[in-house]
């Protein structure tokens with residue numbers, strides 16, 4: 001089953017076209033690497049997938065056409081997504097625990113249960129000792145791990161992770177990759193944007209590559 | 220300290236708006252009661268050649284005959300050689316008006332009465348009447364102006380508050396939106412502030428007005444004016460509640476809805 005379907009997809013800002021007339025699909029349960037050099041359009045594609053920019057051509061996610069999706073449908077769709085932003089986008093005036101709990105608040109979880117879940121996930125990303133710190137009090141890598149915790153806490157249908165391991169040391173990076181693999185094993189579709197493929201990666205994955213404005217399905 | 224800083228603008232704006240509304244209402248009530256007082260004491264006397272049953276003028280509240288028997292008797296005792304009962308005496312009537320008339324309206328009324336054949340004379344105390352009327356009108360205009368000025372100031376303060384809110388809340392609301400937060404959750408923090416500040420503003424306003432209206436000076440003025448002023452504090456409180464909540468909630472909704 002296609003979870004994401006792009007047909008003749010074109011993405012552009014006022015300043016110019018970034019991705020032109022590209023076609024690819026992502027199936028439910030896929031593990032996808034999206035590669036391309038800096039400025040090639042990885043973040044742009046992810047933005048289109050969570051509805052921040054309107055695509056031309058077809059971009060379908062689940063049942064929704066992202067070109068015509070209504071605001072209320074988009075709100076619903078986003079609740080099934082777990083996004084790790086390249087710039088993390090943690091809420092500055094909330095502490096880490098609260099930040100990680102956000103998707104559960106939105107799903108209407110009871111505060112106690114949400115807190116318990118957040119503590120579990122934070123333990124997995126080795127941030128248990130920083131739960132009451134604010135984003136500005138964390139290192140870049142710690143913020144990135146908090147953002148990852150927030151992206152997986154609510155078991156979304158799809159995780160969109162924009163360079164989630166770029167700022168991490170080898171140990172933390174493998175820790176995070178293991179989390180994504182575990183999520184994927186639970187049936188969650190995972191898309192990871194990065195400059196290049198990881199060196200050793202022993203599960204099967206799909207590889208999308210952006211070059212000169214075109215997206216190629218390599219495997 | 221921080222709390223005070225982030226709340227003071229909205230509370231100040233709301234208090235000024237609510238206070239102007241509340242004081243305006245009380246003042247209007249005082250004016251209304253006072254005007255009624257004057258109208259009751261104020262009258263036009265007409266001297267008529269025939270009996271008047273009814274004068275169908277919209278501005279006239281009632282027409283009452285003035286009993287002149289006593290005066291006649293006194294005159295009779297003084298001038299024993301005149302038989303007053305044989306003289307065709309005119310009828311005297313007192314006209315009570317519904318509202319304090321403006322000098323112009325009073326003139327018009329007199330003109331119309333004069334045109335009636337049976338009206339011989341009209342007696343009014345015009346000059347003092349004009350003065351009181353003008354004073355009341357001036358007070359009314361001044362309170363209205365006061366209310367408009369304070370209202371505008373309050374409005375400007377609220378606009379400023381909206382800017383501040385936008386700055387300090389837009390990032391959080393944007394991130395929440397990216398995770399599919401519904402409208403009320405995005406605005407929850409703002410709505411809480413709006414409701415809390417409204418309550419504080421209402422309590423401040425009502426206690427302030429309560430304090431004023433029960434002050435020695437105020438009660439003395441009221442009793443000097445010879446009126447009985449009753450303020451339904453529950454009703455006023457509810458009215459202010461509705462106004463205050465509307466203003467603050469609409470303001471916060473504007474912030475949540477508007478994109479940065």
Ligand SMILES: Nc1ncnc2c1ncn2[C@@H]1O[C@H](COP(=O)(O)OP(=O)(O)OP(=O)(O)O)[C@@H](O)[C@H]1O
Pocket residue numbers: 013014015018036037038039040041042043044045086
């Ligand atoms: N908001 C924007 N308005 C206009 N142009 C933009 C905007 N955001 C990005 N771009 C341009 O789009 C192109 C692709 O940017 P994008 O962020 O998608 O690249 P990327 O592949 O994610 O790069 P990186 O690996 O450095 O994160 C860049 O040339 C960038 O200048």
Ligand SMILES: [Mg+2]
Pocket residue numbers: 042043044086162
């Ligand atoms: Mg990028």
